[in-house]
Amino acid sequence: MSGPIKAKHQRLILVLIALAAMTGAGLLAAWALRNQASYFYLPTQIANDPPEVGRAVRLGGMVEAGSLKKGADGVTLSFIVGDDKSRVPVQFKGIAPDLFKEGSGVVAEGRILPDGTFLADNLLAKHDEKYVPREMKDMTEAQARRKVKETR
Amino acid sequence: MHGFANPARFLRLARLLTAPLLISGLALAAAVLVWGLLGAPAERLQGESVRILFVHVPAAWLAMGGWIAIAVASLTELVWRHPLAGIAARAVALPGAVFAALCLVTGSLWGRPAWGTWWVWDGRLTSMLVLLFLYLAYIALADAATRDGQSRSGIPAIFGLVGAVNIPIIHYSVLWWNSLHQPPSLSAGKSEMAAPFLVGLLSATFAFSVIFGGIVLARMRTILANQQAEARLRRRAMQAADG
Numbered sequence: 001m002s003g004p005i006k007a008k009h010q011r012l013i014l015v016l017i018a019l020a021a022m023t024g025a026g027l028l029a030a031w032a033l034r035n036q037a038s039y040f041y042l043p044t045q046i047a048n049d050p051p052e053v054g055r056a057v058r059l060g061g062m063v064e065a066g067s068l069k070k071g072a073d074g075v076t077l078s079f080i081v082g083d084d085k086s087r088v089p090v091q092f093k094g095i096a097p098d099l100f101k102e103g104s105g106v107v108a109e110g111r112i113l114p115d116g117t118f119l120a121d122n123l124l125a126k127h128d129e130k131y132v133p134r135e136m137k138d139m140t141e142a143q144a145r146r147k148v149k150e151t152r
Numbered sequence: 153m154h155g156f157a158n159p160a161r162f163l164r165l166a167r168l169l170t171a172p173l174l175i176s177g178l179a180l181a182a183a184v185l186v187w188g189l190l191g192a193p194a195e196r197l198q199g200e201s202v203r204i205l206f207v208h209v210p211a212a213w214l215a216m217g218g219w220i221a222i223a224v225a226s227l228t229e230l231v232w233r234h235p236l237a238g239i240a241a242r243a244v245a246l247p248g249a250v251f252a253a254l255c256l257v258t259g260s261l262w263g264r265p266a267w268g269t270w271w272v273w274d275g276r277l278t279s280m281l282v283l284l285f286l287y288l289a290y291i292a293l294a295d296a297a298t299r300d301g302q303s304r305s306g307i308p309a310i311f312g313l314v315g316a317v318n319i320p321i322i323h324y325s326v327l328w329w330n331s332l333h334q335p336p337s338l339s340a341g342k343s344e345m346a347a348p349f350l351v352g353l354l355s356a357t358f359a360f361s362v363i364f365g366g367i368v369l370a371r372m373r374t375i376l377a378n379q380q381a382e383a384r385l386r387r388r389a390m391q392a393a394d395g
Binding site for chain 2: 008011012015018019022023025026030033034037038039040041042060096097098099100104107122123124125126127128129130131132133134135
């Protein structure tokens with residue numbers, strides 16, 4: 001290298017090194033948090049590593065189509081929350097949010113009972129990232145997908 | 153770029169652009185929001201509450217874009233010592249904070265009907281709240297530096313760069329971690345949004361960005377005017393002491 005480094009370049013190098021270090025630290029922190037920062041457990045996680053009975057946990061997944069049943073009292077719901085691999089039966093007594101329905105996402109707050117059922121105190125609806133106008137909802141899945149694709 | 157290191161030249165351009173940007177941005181935003189309230193279709197699951205999308209998502213993007221602008225300006229200030237960079241970063245901080253707050257408030261109003269809760273501590277909501285706090289901290293730091301007469305202090309710029317770490321965390325929070333907030337509807341070349349929502353969202357984002365630009369120019373002019381007034385006062389005080 002010819003001559004001393006310009007002050008401007010020295011500052012640039014210092015800032016870039018600091019930025020790289022900060023980004024690395026941020027990524028490491030995010031990686032370390034990958035379990036702790038999740039808002040809920042998936043059914044597979046509950047099945048593989050069941051939380052102790054009675055501990056407050058959240059369970060999130062899809063409400064299995066055809067599994068939703070209303071009890072005789074009219075306010076007790078029972079349904080199955082599943083992901084690709086596992087299914088967890090859930091019981092809930094109360095008012096479910098409007099967007100809670102079969103085939104849609106749900107986050108249940110509650111605890112595991114000794115028989116493996118999840119007793120929910122509260123339900124939160126988790127919707128997907130699709131935005132489809134109401135007029136398109138009666139189309140079949142394939143029609144709607146084509147329609148959405150046309151508009152891309 | 154250093155052509156604008158001369159504040160007089162920058163001020164001429166800024167004076168020319170401020171009013172047209174603010175007026176056209178406000179008019180366009182009003183038009184898009186009226187369409188969003190009356191013309192946009194209801195959503196298949198969410199029904200009418202989907203209309204808040206046209207405020208919530210542009211506010212979120214601009215709050216994040218604002219911090220990216222602060223980080224770029226801070227880098228320019230620290231490395232190239234550009235005289236307007238620090239002023240630009242300071243000017244962005246307030247509208248950025250307002251958009252972050254707007255995003256959180258509209259998100260909360262939307263969360264109640266859509267999810268069944270005003271607030272949860274999931275990754276996306278928490279990292280967005282952290283962004284609002286970062287903005288408030290940046291404003292406090294920059295004000296303190298100006299009050300102490302150290303308006304060239306590098307501390308706000310360093311903070312602006314460090315805070316940029318939060319931006320990818322906000323973006324990836326819904327991908328890295330399970331969260332109640334859904335993953336992004338738009339990614340490179342792919343949209344899960346039907347055309348009316350997408351077009352409305354992009355128009356609203358454009359309109360809010362134009363307003364954002366107008367506010368930043370107006371605030372930069374204010375900061376420059378304050379600096380000039382202060383310099384003049386100081387000069388006069390020194391002359392009085394000499395005389």
